[in-house]
Each structure stands twice: as structure tokens, then as C-alpha cells.
Amino acid sequence: MIDLNPQQLDAVQHKNGPLLVFAGAGSGKTRVIVARIAYLIKNHAIPAYNILAVTFTNKAASEMKERIGQILDPDVARQVSIGTFHAICARILRMEHDHFGLSSTFTISDESEQLARVKRAIEALNISTDRVDPKSTCEWISRMKNRFIPPENLIESAGFNIHQKWMAEVFIEYERQLKNDHAVDFDDLIIKVVQLLEENLSVRDKLQDRFRYIMIDEYQDTNHAQYRLVKLLASRYRNIMAVGDDDQSIYGWRGAEVSNILSFSSDFSGVKTIKLEQNYRSTQTILAAASALMTHNANRTPKTLWTTNPPGEKIHVNLVENERAEARVILDSIQSIIRKSNRKLADFAIFYRINSQSRVFEEVFMEARVPYRIVGNIGFFKRKEIKDLLSYIRLILNPKDSSACLRVINNPRRGIGDNTQSQISRFKDEHNIDLFSAIEQMIDEQILKDHKLEKVNRFMQMIHDLIRKSRETSVAEFMDFLIERSGYRAQFDNVNTDEATASIEIIDEFLQLCYDYSERTHGNLNDFADYLSLYDENADRSTKDSTSLDTISLMTLHNSKGLEFPFVFICGVENGLIPLIRSGDLLGPKEMEEERRLLYVGLTRARERLFLSITRQRRMYGNIRESEVSSFIREIPAEHINYQAGEVHRGDSVRIPAPHANRISAETKPIVTHPTSEAEFRKGDRVRHSLYGNGLVLDFKGTGINAKITISFDRVGIKKLVLGPARLIRLN
DNA sequence: CGGTGTCTGTTTTTT
DNA sequence: ACAGACACCG
Secondary structure, three states: OOOOOHHHHHHHHOOOOOEEEEEOOOOOHHHHHHHHHHHHHHHOOOOHHHEEEEEOOHHHHHHHHHHHHHHOOHHHHOOOEEEEHHHHHHHHHHHOHHHHOOOOOOEEEOHHHHHHHHHHHHHHOOOOOOOOOHHHHHHHHHHHHHOOOOHHHHHHHHOOOHHHHHHHHHHHHHHHHHHHOOEEEHHHHHHHHHHHHHHOHHHHHHHHHHOOEEEEOOHHHOOHHHHHHHHHHHOOOOOEEEEEOHHHOOOHHHOOOOHHHHOHHHHOOOOEEEEEOEOOOOOHHHHHHHHHHHOOOOOOOOOOOEOOOOOOOOEEEEEEOOHHHHHHHHHHHHHHHHHHOOOOHHHEEEEEOOHHHHHHHHHHHHHOOOOEEEOOOOOHHHOHHHHHHHHHHHHHHOOOOHHHHHHHOOOOOOOOOHHHHHHHHHHHHHHOOOHHHHHHHHHHOOOOOHHHHHHHHHHHHHHHHHHHHHHHOOHHHHHHHHHHHOOOOHHHHOOOOHHHHHHHHHHHHHHHHHHHHHHHHOOOHHHHHHHHHHOOHHHHHHHHHHHHOOOEEEEEHHHHOOOOEEEEEEEOOEOEEOOEOOOOOOOOHHHHHHHHHHHHHHHOOEEEEEEEEEEOEEEEOOEEEEOEEOHHHHOOOHHHEEEOOOOOOOOOOOEOOOOOHHHOHHHHOOOOOOOOOOOOOOOOOEEEEOOOEEEEEEEEEOOHHHOEEEEEEOOOEEEEEEHHHHOOEEOO
């Protein structure tokens, strides 16, 4: 237990009873959790098996696993249960599936499938989408589920609220569909376990006894269902440690309830509360500025962050002409810092409020041939191709999953169109069976017309082939087979469009992932499906990238949580963006406070220097708007700020007059870059791809991010890629 | 059945 | 600006 401050030590040595740790930004909370786990095992001889650590992201979970593995005997470390709420609940659900009336092969539906189901439910009920919007209904259902409000109650309480009544009926139909498909959604993972614990004494005893010591990270982000779960699991031994920071609660819009951390003391009697207030990350200036900002929030527990770090430099606030200038000024600053001091690109991060802001950075960085990466990008798992392939897997594992079946049946095109599909669906509903069985029966009874029967029959043959193959071979080989046998890849083969090329690349990338998975875990297809549903690439892929690749990091403020960088640029610190206001309507005080916390999170990621930038005008949703300095800037004491280009007016009038727009450096002076619009890469260049590794450029066609590049990779052979998504990094 | 035009609504998103 | 969803027509 070396190197812990008194408060940290206090938390680490706490043995029994509830413990609440307010862990300010950069106060070493992961260290504390990890150290406490080790301490319990080593000094109190608590079996590792009895310890549960819950995180919010897979990334946090794998980090914690790794750090525990470093201080404990690996065999012992492995026995500690570490995972996200969802992963842990999925495991419990698989183990106890017989209590839920689910087969052990139930599938986990992701968000997009959830929406598809809601749409189908609306359709099935013959409600017009003018009356209930699928997306908001989907969100509403999720909120209701997480609060354990059954749809029947909602119908009762609807009264004259006909809209609620409709949504509640959709809710019922949605649940019916899930049950029919032997599927669960993300919310179900948690709430089904809660219900089981509430209803089944023996399971409750078993799990309470198993998890005698529980630690929850990021407790401020728990929602109601997760809170109930925690309470149930911990109620017997009451050895619960909640760690969090109410000032970093930025997921309120998603159902996270800060009140969970604020009322922890009244939920568990005899709570010991510890505040970790020493910050090890940032300079005094950064910390003072961030703290000052937070004093403007009314609803929080007061805390005083302090540091022994040097005062550091003032925060630079840059006024620039527009978002393109913003990107270039930032790149300019980065390059100039690198030139002057011994820094790498990986020391720099750029944060923005909304994803679309990344675009101009991508363009500018691409032109300047500066390697960058986008952290936590919508990415891979939301790609159509991946969702399609995942649906195949789901159907193969669980033929009852009609949702997966529907997604796959005419994809790629097999001539089974809407008409045939609804004919099958009708048959399914009439006989109250699942889609797959419906098709089988219709084939048996020759219900379809000959030409349709032929097509449907061929589809079924294929699925049976796939099911057979899935039992005989590894995940990787199976996926290889699937992609060929289903014709999924062939549909793109002779199409010479950028989209098709990109699709093939995604498929290849996915295959690579399958091979990696097979090699690493030897898991079966069922494990793989869980892995794909619950885990995302950020867990293992980008952690490796971030340490091995020297690139500038770009991300949303939300995605910056939990990270740190020596140099941080936050762009678009303008009213309407930070805080974000969409289409006119004003922000309530609650929303305003969350936006303020979001900026706080961003500010506190910086170790040495902070740069904020503001444009004079910004293009948004197609039209150009005059910008206003964010009112949050005024909440940071002037002594901590150094204004860069032009004058930023701090008074009540926040309109930027843009007096010296043409003095702004990046607008007038070109960046150190290769000014021609020539090929970004040439034949013979050595490049690195995040997945395929290093390779040699064989050919390069076109310009800009849509250029096509052919590379011979050392490890995986020749691939044709589209430059944009390929995110190549030049090596020589 | 499947391709092509038009209309829409645009935050953040650990799972 | 622009992608994605939907309607319409060949």
C-alpha cells in the first residue's frame, strides 16, 4: 500500500460496512478501488471469489482487471468478478435462465433492434406513426422499464391521456415480441435480475452470499434499476463501497440519477464517507478554473480540490473566424508546441460537444497528413454490415428470434420481398408461432406460390447449413463460411462504388475481429454473440491503439470522461453548443447544470495546458450563424485566462464583435503542410492500419477522403481500402 | 421487387 | 449540409 494519501488509505483499509467515496477528478479513484480489493484479499483473507467490482464501461472493467492482475497472483485475480452491470447481469441471466422462462440461448437485442421492434409493434397495432413516434416511444419504454412500471399500470393511469395509452399498448406488444423471440433488451438484463432477486429467495441468498464485498465505480451514473440491483445484492452483508463524483454526472439525460450518490448515506445506515480531494493530474490554474466553474452549480456536495502541482500557464482562449480556422489554429498550436518541446501527437486531445464537429478536423488533418484518431466513434458496431452479420449469428443461435430472421431473410436480396414477408408474418401470427417455424410449416404445406417457395426454400437450406456448420467449427471459420454461404459478401463484389468498397472493408475488418476473438478466447458462437452485443471495440482495440500509436485524439466531451492528456483543446465554447441548445427551446436549470458539468469534465482532463476556442461564426445544420461566447467562460475567473486572437468580450453582451478577424493567424498563414491536392499517399509508402498492421502502398486512386488505396499488408495480404475510413498512418 | 427521387430532422450514448 | 427514411414508379 505504498504511495497513498491519508484519505485514500482510509478508503483502502475500510473493511466492513457501507462506504461512500467522493472521488474528485484526478484523485486516483481507480487506484483506490484496486488497492482495496488487493487489501481485502491479502490482509483480511477475503476470498477473491466473494468480491464484485462493477464499472460502467468495458474499458474501465478491462483496465481494472489488468491492474488487479499486476498486483495479485493472476489465478487469484481472475476470481474477482469485474464487469459492467450489463455483463454481470448477462452472466447471471445465462446461469439462471430457467427462472425466466428463457432458453439458455436467448439473444440480447441491441438498440437498433429495439427500435425495429417498436416500429413493428406500432405497425401491428395499426397505430399511425403520426400519433406515436417510434424513437421517442422507444426511449419512453426504456424509461418505464427502468422504473419498473408495467404497461398495464400505464394504461390504467393514462386516463384521458390517449397518447400514453397508445404508447403503453406499443409497450405491451413490444414485450410480447421480445418474449416470443426469446430475446431480451439491454434494460432487461438488469431488471430481470432485480426481479429474480426480489422474488426468488434461494437465488437471492446464493448471490448475496457470493458477492460479499461490492464496489461500484461511477456511482453517480447509476440508474434506478441499477440502484435497486445494488441494494438487493448488498442488503445482507452491507459491504458496499460506492465511488463517484456528482460533479462528473453527465448522463442524466440517459436516466442516470445523481440522487443515488447524494442519498447513499440515507440508503445505508452507518455510512462512512470519504472525500478524495487531492488532485494528481492538473496544474493549479486548471484546477482553480474548473472548480470556480462548478461553484455555479447549486445541487452538489461542496468539495475543495487541491494540488501540489505547479501553477502552470493560463488557459488560452482563442477567437477564430469559423470552424475551419478553428481546426487550423489548433493544428498550428499543436505543431508549434511539438516543434518547441519534446512532445508527441498522442499528448494532444481535442474535445467537442457534438460529433459533427469532428468533420472539419478530419478534413484539415487529412490534408496536412497529420495522424489522428477518433475516440469512441459511433463506429463499427453501428454499421449496417455488422448489424446484419450479427443478426445472422442471432438467428443461427436462436431460430426463434423472429426479429433477426426478418432482418436477414432478404438481405442480401433473395427475391423474398415485402409481400412474401408479410404473408409469412401473417401466418406466424395466426398460428402464434415464431417466424422460422412459420416458414418451415409453410414449406411443408406448400402454402406459397411455386416461385416464392423455391426462394424461401433455398433460404432455409442455407440457414440449416449454417446451423450445422456452426456446431462443427471455430467462430472464425464459421464466420468465414457464413459470409460466403449467405452471399453477404458477394453482393458487393462487382459493384464499383465507394460504398461497396467500404462495405467489403467493414466485412474484412469484422472477419479479422472474429479471427482475433477465436485465437484469444476459443469461445463458442454463443459467447461471441454476447461479446458482440455487450462489448464494443473500445474495450480492447483502442486501448492498444492509444498506447502504441502516436496520434492526436479527437472525441466528444462525453467520451473524454476518464481520460487525461497533457494538452487539451476544447472547441466551440459557444452558447448554443456548450451549453448545447437545440432549436430554440431554453435549457432548464437542471440541463444547464449538466452542461456545466460536461465542460468541467473536459477541463479537468488536462494535465498541463488548456486551450478553449470560439468561432465568430459557425455553420450549423446548413446555415451560418453568428456565435456567442459561452456564458460558462464568464464563470471562470479572468485571472486564469489569457485571450489569444482578437478580443473576447466578457461583459454581459456576449456577442463577439470580431474586430480583427483577419489577424487570426491560421486564416492568413498556411499551415506547414503539403499544399497540393495531390495523392496523400504514394506507391511505395509504408503505412499502418489499426487492425491490419503495417503494409506497403501498391496503388492509390482518386483524391480526398474517398480516394482508394491498395495496400499489401505484411500480416493479412493485399486489401483495397477507402482512404477515409481506413485511417491510415504513414510510417516513413 | 427494387431502384430513384423527395422529405425530414438533426445531442450527448458507457450498455 | 446531409444522411436516412419513405413513397412512388418502372
